[in-house]
Each structure stands twice: as structure tokens, then as C-alpha cells.
Amino acid sequence: MEPTRPRGRRPAGTDTRGAILAAARTEFAERGFEAASMRSVARRADVDPALVRHYFPDRTELFAVSVLPETANPVEVAERVVAGGLPGLGERLVTEVLTVWADDDGEAFRAAVGLMAGGVERPRALVAYIGRTVFERIGRLVAPDEVPLRVGLLASQIAGLLMVRYVIRMEPIGSMPIPQVAALVGPTLDRYLTATLPSPRPGP
């Protein structure tokens, strides 16, 4: 449908972002996070490197978006979760997160775990991106003390819940309706966000 393609390059357009993401998935899978480059992704996607940077400011964000399901929009998720304020936030967050990864019955999440295993930088990149887009917005709702700790506790429960539901598929959680899982796990997230945390004992 493209009449001419000067310099053999794909022009900016509707599925350019998708083509870059597909190229990134191949690049990360074949070369790993550390060796992957934005330039090589551009070459694989047949676009100008500047266009890659237009959609994805850095490799971290490119990696993170490439392992999320295509329909996921973390900014919208965060806005919906935060819009209701603190009451019921944990339950809303579980519902949104499970729904995002449920679209393909967890396939994208299993692929992400596969890509992340064996390297520390890759899961950190995903967490940094989710942190920027989702957790910082949520963090603004809670007392500003100990936000990194509260976010870490939140992440620990959410990551494990995704493992149990979409990787291990432990029953009954593996096939329980999402609202029911949210009612069980939501209060844990609320506690991590708002409860008075035990003060650290004096270290050694």
C-alpha cells in the first residue's frame, strides 16, 4: 500500500510501532537485553533509528513494552486504578493487572518470564518502566514515607500472583474468576500501601 519507499525504509505510519515491537522481540530473544541495540532493532524493522527513539525513548522502555501484551496500556491502567482513591485500590489493581495479562491467557507473561530468566537487567528494565508508569502514580496517593519499600512489597505480591496464575497455574487460583482473586489479594496490597510498617530493628 506504500507507493514509494525512499532509501528502502518504512515510513512512519499505523503499524510502524508494531513492526518495531516485533523486531525488538526478535532482537531481545536472540541477543539478550545487554547486547541488544536500538540501531539493530531499527535495521530489523527497516526504519530509521530516529523513528525507534520517537516511539521508545530508551532500550529499557522498548524492552518493557515489547514483553507486555499488545493491548496493554500501563498509563491507562494506572489512571483507572488511581481514579478511585485509596479505598479498594488493592482490589482494583489486582483486577487490572490480571486482566491485562489475561487477554492471551498469560502467554505474554510466560514469554516475559522466559526472557527475564538468567539476567538481572531485563526484569529491572520491566520493573523500572512499570514503576514509572504505574507505581509512581499510585505512590503519590500514599504517605510519601517509604514509597520504594511499599512499591517493592506491592511488586512482590503482584509478581507472585502472576506466577501462580499464569506460569504454575496452581488451582484454584489458576482459573478463579478475576474479581474473586482481587477480593482475596486486594487487602494485602492495601496493607502494603497504607499500613504503619514495622520499624526496622537496629542492624548489626
Added chain:
Amino acid sequence: MEPTRPRGRRPAGTDTRGAILAAARTEFAERGFEAASMRSVARRADVDPALVRHYFPDRTELFAVSVLPETANPVEVAERVVAGGLPGLGERLVTEVLTVWADDDGEAFRAAVGLMAGGVERPRALVAYIGRTVFERIGRLVAPDEVPLRVGLLASQIAGLLMVRYVIRMEPIGSMPIPQVAALVGPTLDRYLTATLPSPRPGP
């Protein structure tokens, strides 16, 4: 140090179990859980297949033990956790689990995640073994209702905590003293084990 080795086979002895485990790690890494066989592990370890079955009744247990740190003893862990009864159980469980995987600074756990990614049977095998040796003993302490659900919730928090601490290494949880992490996360496990769980809403 072995004077004669009839039929070229390693006799039962001190490091036979270790040799079988090393062979199993190679076998699972190279062939995956589904294609791995007890017979092939025996061949790699240069022992009689009956000896493999003497130490490890089935492939599930062989896999599970092969991805645990060498010093881990799940039965002893479970006994220490359960011995104190329900009060403080969550805190003791977090302490024991983090300690088991801390011996090698999380290397065995990262390797386990790598082995488990991409397959559903492998993580299930590990969970089935941990379930048999640890969670069933804990389950006997709690009301017999909904034990599989309570164990699933427990597993979700523990798996995620291990991810955050040993794979992602999110700070401050990544390098926080274990007793401090236990004080933060223990109450979540206590709630999952003992609280009245919200009753499921009528399904569709």
C-alpha cells in the same frame, strides 16, 4: 579412591546422591523436564537406575531437589516452621525460605526460574514437591477448609518475594536484613492461612 568399579558403575556411597543431582541438572537443562528420563540421568551419573530411584522416587522429586540449593532440607524447614504453632508462623516461614535461598546469594533460585520458564510442568513439579514436604504440614495447622486456596495464596506471596529479592533485586527489599523482611511480609501469610476468606460471589 574407588578400587574397583564392576560393570563400570559407581557404587552407592557418600557423593552418589550429589553425582545424581549434578547429572539431573545437566539432563533437565539440556532436554527439558518433559523429555528428561530417570534412565538417562542414571547413565550420565554412571550409576544403576535403581539407585536413582532409591534416592528420588520419581522425576518430579528429582527435578525439585535438583533446583533447590544443595544445603536446603525442606522437611526440616517445615518442621521448624510448624513447631512454633500458628502465632508468628508467617514470619518464621519467610525467614526460613529466604535463608534457604540466600546461601548462594540467590543463584540457585535464578537458575530455577530459568529452568522453569517456558514450561508449565517444571514449575508444577517443584510446587508439588514443596507442597508435599512443606505446605501440607503447615496446612494441618489451619482449618481444613480451603487448604488448596490458602496454600496458593501463600505460594503467590512467597514466589513473588523471592523474585523481588533474588531475581529483580529491587531495593530496599533486595538487601534488607531477613528478619526485617519477615516482619513486613509475615502478617500477609498469617492472614492467608487463618483469616476468614471472602466468600466467592455467585459465578456467571
